[in-house]
Amino acid sequence: MNTATSATQTPAPAAKAAASSLTEDAFLGGRLKVLQPEKGFRAGIDSVFLAATIPCGPGETLFEAGIGAGVAALCVAARVADIHITGVEIAARYAMMAEKNFRNNGFAGNV
Numbered sequence: 001m002n003t004a005t006s007a008t009q010t011p012a013p014a015a016k017a018a019a020s021s022l023t024e025d026a027f028l029g030g031r032l033k034v035l036q037p038e039k040g041f042r043a044g045i046d047s048v049f050l051a052a053t054i055p056c057g058p059g060e061t062l063f064e065a066g067i068g069a070g071v072a073a074l075c076v077a078a079r080v081a082d083i084h085i086t087g088v089e090i091a092a093r094y095a096m097m098a099e100k101n102f103r104n105n106g107f108a109g110n111v
Contacts, residue, residue: 022097027071031078034101036069037093043071051075058082066090070098077107085111 021038027048036042051072056062058081064073067087077083085107089095102111 028075028078032071032074032101032105034069034071034074035097035104036071037097041068041094043069047071048075051079056080056083060084061086064088067098068094070101073098073111074101074105074107077102077110078105083110087111 022035023038025034025036025043026032027034027043034043048071052075054062054076056076060080061084062073062076064085064087067073067089070087073085073087077085085102087098089098099111102108
C-alpha cells in the first residue's frame with residue numbers, strides 16, 4: 001500500500017459516527033436529561049455530589065471552570081432558583097453539549 005495514499009484516507013462513516021456518539025442520561029431521579037459522549041469523559045454521581053456541596057442561594061452567581069457537559073452546574077440550577085451560572089469550557093464539543101443541556105432542561109436563562 002502506498003504510504004502517501006494511506007495517510008490521506010479518511011475514516012469510514014461508521015468510525016466517524018462512533019467517535020461522535022452521544023447518550024442521553026438521567027440525573028436527579030430523571031429531573032435532568034443530559035447529553036454526553038458515549039466514550040471519553042462522562043459525568044456520574046460525583047457531579048451530583050459536587051453540586052450538593054456548593055453553598056449558594058437564589059440570585060447568586062456560580063462560576064465553573066471546565067464545565068464539560070454541564071451536569072454539576074445543572075444539578076445546582078435544579079436545586080437553587082434564579083441562580084446565574086457562568087461556565088467555561090475549552091473543548092468546543094463539550095461547550096456545545098453544555099449549552100444544549102441547559103436549553104433542553106429549561107435552564108437556558110440561567111447561563
